[in-house]
Amino acid sequence: MSRQRQRDHWLARPENIRRIWRGFWAVLALTVAAQFFIPVKGHFVVDGWPAFGAIFGFFSCLAMVVAAKALGYSLKREEDYYLEGGYLEDREQQDA
Amino acid sequence: MPEYLPPAVILIVAALLIGPTRGHVRSAIVLLAPLATLWAIWQVPNGVVLTVPFLDYQIEPVEGSEVRRLFATIFAIMAFAGGLFSFRQARWYELAAANAYAAGAVGVSFAGDLITLFLFWELMALFSTVIVWAGGTPAARAAGIRYAVMHLVGGVILKVGIEGTVVHTGSIDIMPVLATNFDTWMMLIGILINAAAPPVSAWLADAYPESSPTGSVFLSAFTTKTAVLALILLFPGEPVLIWVGIYMVMYGIIYALLENDARRILAYSIVNQVGFMVCAVGIGTQMALNGAAAHAFAHIIYKALLFMSAGVVVYRTGKSRCTDLGGLFRTMPLTTVCGIIGALAISSFPLTSGFTTKSMISDAAASEHLVVVWYLLAAASAGVFLHAGIKFPWFVFFQKDSGLRPKDAPWNMGAAMVLFAVLCIGLGIYPQPLYELLPYPVDYVPYKAGKVLFYLQLLLFSGLAFFLLLPLMQRTRTISLDTDWIWRVALYRVAYGVGAAAREAGDLLAGAVDRIRGDIARYGRRHLGAGETGEDRGVFAQAWPIGLTALWIAVLLIAYVVVYLL
Numbered sequence: 001m002s003r004q005r006q007r008d009h010w011l012a013r014p015e016n017i018r019r020i021w022r023g024f025w026a027v028l029a030l031t032v033a034a035q036f037f038i039p040v041k042g043h044f045v046v047d048g049w050p051a052f053g054a055i056f057g058f059f060s061c062l063a064m065v066v067a068a069k070a071l072g073y074s075l076k077r078e079e080d081y082y083l084e085g086g087y088l089e090d091r092e093q094q095d096a
Numbered sequence: 097m098p099e100y101l102p103p104a105v106i107l108i109v110a111a112l113l114i115g116p117t118r119g120h121v122r123s124a125i126v127l128l129a130p131l132a133t134l135w136a137i138w139q140v141p142n143g144v145v146l147t148v149p150f151l152d153y154q155i156e157p158v159e160g161s162e163v164r165r166l167f168a169t170i171f172a173i174m175a176f177a178g179g180l181f182s183f184r185q186a187r188w189y190e191l192a193a194a195n196a197y198a199a200g201a202v203g204v205s206f207a208g209d210l211i212t213l214f215l216f217w218e219l220m221a222l223f224s225t226v227i228v229w230a231g232g233t234p235a236a237r238a239a240g241i242r243y244a245v246m247h248l249v250g251g252v253i254l255k256v257g258i259e260g261t262v263v264h265t266g267s268i269d270i271m272p273v274l275a276t277n278f279d280t281w282m283m284l285i286g287i288l289i290n291a292a293a294p295p296v297s298a299w300l301a302d303a304y305p306e307s308s309p310t311g312s313v314f315l316s317a318f319t320t321k322t323a324v325l326a327l328i329l330l331f332p333g334e335p336v337l338i339w340v341g342i343y344m345v346m347y348g349i350i351y352a353l354l355e356n357d358a359r360r361i362l363a364y365s366i367v368n369q370v371g372f373m374v375c376a377v378g379i380g381t382q383m384a385l386n387g388a389a390a391h392a393f394a395h396i397i398y399k400a401l402l403f404m405s406a407g408v409v410v411y412r413t414g415k416s417r418c419t420d421l422g423g424l425f426r427t428m429p430l431t432t433v434c435g436i437i438g439a440l441a442i443s444s445f446p447l448t449s450g451f452t453t454k455s456m457i458s459d460a461a462a463s464e465h466l467v468v469v470w471y472l473l474a475a476a477s478a479g480v481f482l483h484a485g486i487k488f489p490w491f492v493f494f495q496k497d498s499g500l501r502p503k504d505a506p507w508n509m510g511a512a513m514v515l516f517a518v519l520c521i522g523l524g525i526y527p528q529p530l531y532e533l534l535p536y537p538v539d540y541v542p543y544k545a546g547k548v549l550f551y552l553q554l555l556l557f558s559g560l561a562f563f564l565l566l567p568l569m570q571r572t573r574t575i576s577l578d579t580d581w582i583w584r585v586a587l588y589r590v591a592y593g594v595g596a597a598a599r600e601a602g603d604l605l606a607g608a609v610d611r612i613r614g615d616i617a618r619y620g621r622r623h624l625g626a627g628e629t630g631e632d633r634g635v636f637a638q639a640w641p642i643g644l645t646a647l648w649i650a651v652l653l654i655a656y657v658v659v660y661l662l
Contacts, residue, residue: 053553061561
């Protein structure tokens with residue numbers, strides 16, 4: 001890398017990633033703030049509360065990621081797990 | 097001469113012609129047969145239009161109705177786009193199998209009776225297996241065998257249910273029932289196996305990702321969605337389907353989050369999306385069934401689009417694991433954009449087809465006051481954005497720079513992707529044409545300011561959660577165990593154990609037999625054996641001295657005389 005380093009794609013540059021993050025935070029704030037002007041008519045009381053969609057969405061995802069992570073400890077196996085099972089065709093594959 | 101040709105026949109003829117033809121003729125068949133089928137589908141009016149006597153039954157190979165035409169239409173569109181995507185890359189037998197597979201799906205759509213339904217059902221099972229095998233690797237071969245076994249077992253269960261229903265009701269008609277007795281339960285289970293319902297959801301993510309880059313596009317569309325149509329026709333409002341659907345929705349999300357293979361992530365998200373439809377069929381109101389049908393229509397398009405973008409990546413790089421991919425947006429802008437559009441549509445982002453169709457299902461749950469179901473579906477919508485909406489494009493096209501600089505899609509693959517991307521957006525902005533095809537009248541307004549705002553909050557904050565939780569989601573080179581572990585490993589071990597135990601018992605038995613045989617031989621030799629020398633002889637085989645014999649005879653005679661005199 002003695003020469004001037006070739007610039008990466010504009011999407012991959014750190015300064016632009018920072019800009020995207022700032023824009024993302026602004027949009028997030030906007031969707032919550034917009035609820036002061038656009039009423040969300042809830043089906044079941046709670047879902048019409050301010051920022052309910054935001055909070056519900058965030059924590060649902062948190063719960064699902066944590067659940068997946070926890071299940072992963074018992075469910076994850078090495079990629080060749082089933083190859084050790086001793087099936088005929090898999091043995092052929094291992095021999096090949 | 098029947099007045100109406102079954103539309104499926106066109107695709108079957110095309111499948112037969114693909115093998116013997118070459119070059120442009122074959123390409124023309126692959127591309128034009130689905131369009132001819134589409135035309136034929138729209139010539140079918142409502143009601144039974146063709147009956148054929150078979151044994152003692154009048155079978156009805158073609159029966160039209162709104163929902164049947166809707167599904168047949170999207171199957172034909174899918175066959176066209178899949179053909180466009182693959183006709184220059186796929187092997188001829190994969191294309192032929194894809195046409196026969198699509199013929200099965202169209203045939204099921206118009207099946208007016210249970211016998212016809214079953215025949216086309218099995219046609220799909222056979223030729224989808226061929227498509228899995230067309231993957232060409234040893235893993236594809238093994239997965240294809242597991243796939244075939246699962247679908248043949250499902251077919252047998254469905255057949256048991258159909259036979260029972262025909263025997264007990266005397267009718268082969270397809271009409272709405274509830275799972276109340278053995279026959280209907282067997283039919284329901286047979287259909288649900290094709291829908292990848294629990295506990296056998298694993299077949300889908302096992303088989304589809306092993307197919308070729310083009311094969312998985314076809315596989316994603318037909319089997320599970322014909323199962324949804326069969327549920328709409330046979331089991332609308334069956335309450336158990338609500339919870340089967342919810343389970344599938346959650347299962348798809350959790351397993352997709354754990355998964356490393358890009359196409360397997362998409363396979364799990366098929367289970368997730370079909371779960372929404374199964375749940376809607378369980379709710380069973382007109383709005384819910386409309387939602388299930390519309391969502392199936394939209395889903396086939398965006399899921400095929402996602403599999404196309406993943407297929408292009410596999411085709412160009414030969415890799416499908418997230419740990420091997422990343423940073424592809426630099427050289428594959430078209431594939432990236434189309435993948436993102438598919439990802440937004442599956443997440444039901446406003447202005448995409450997912451929003452205008454899936455929200456019908458949520459609203460149907462709300463109008464039936466199914467509070468828990470509604471909240472779970474809302475949470476699942478967030479989860480879809482998490483596992484398919486962001487995870488798929490992020491790990492494949494962005495994240496780290498993998499150093500791969502593959503070329504973008506070949507022109508025909510690009511054209512197929514653009515076609516479906518346009519449909520995803522088009523149906524999101526202007527869903528009326530789709531709404532008019534739905535089985536029940538629609539007075540549904542998809543876009544209300546409050547609802548759009550709610551879903552924007554839900555989805556965008558799911559996106560925030562994804563990026564904040566990225567450290568928890570680092571990809572590992574692993575697979576996840578599923579219920580198929582029971583028959584792939586546990587039953588195998590049991591069978592192996594039984595075999596070993598039997599061998600052990602056999603050895604023991606053989607040893608005992610040997611010992612007993614030896615004992616008998618020794619015993620016989622000792623008492624009867626004529627050995628090499630006089631001393632070796634057994635007691636009864638020895639030569640006794642003559643005097644001793646005479647003595648014994650004298651003793652016996654004396655004994656006789658004594659006994660006589662007494």
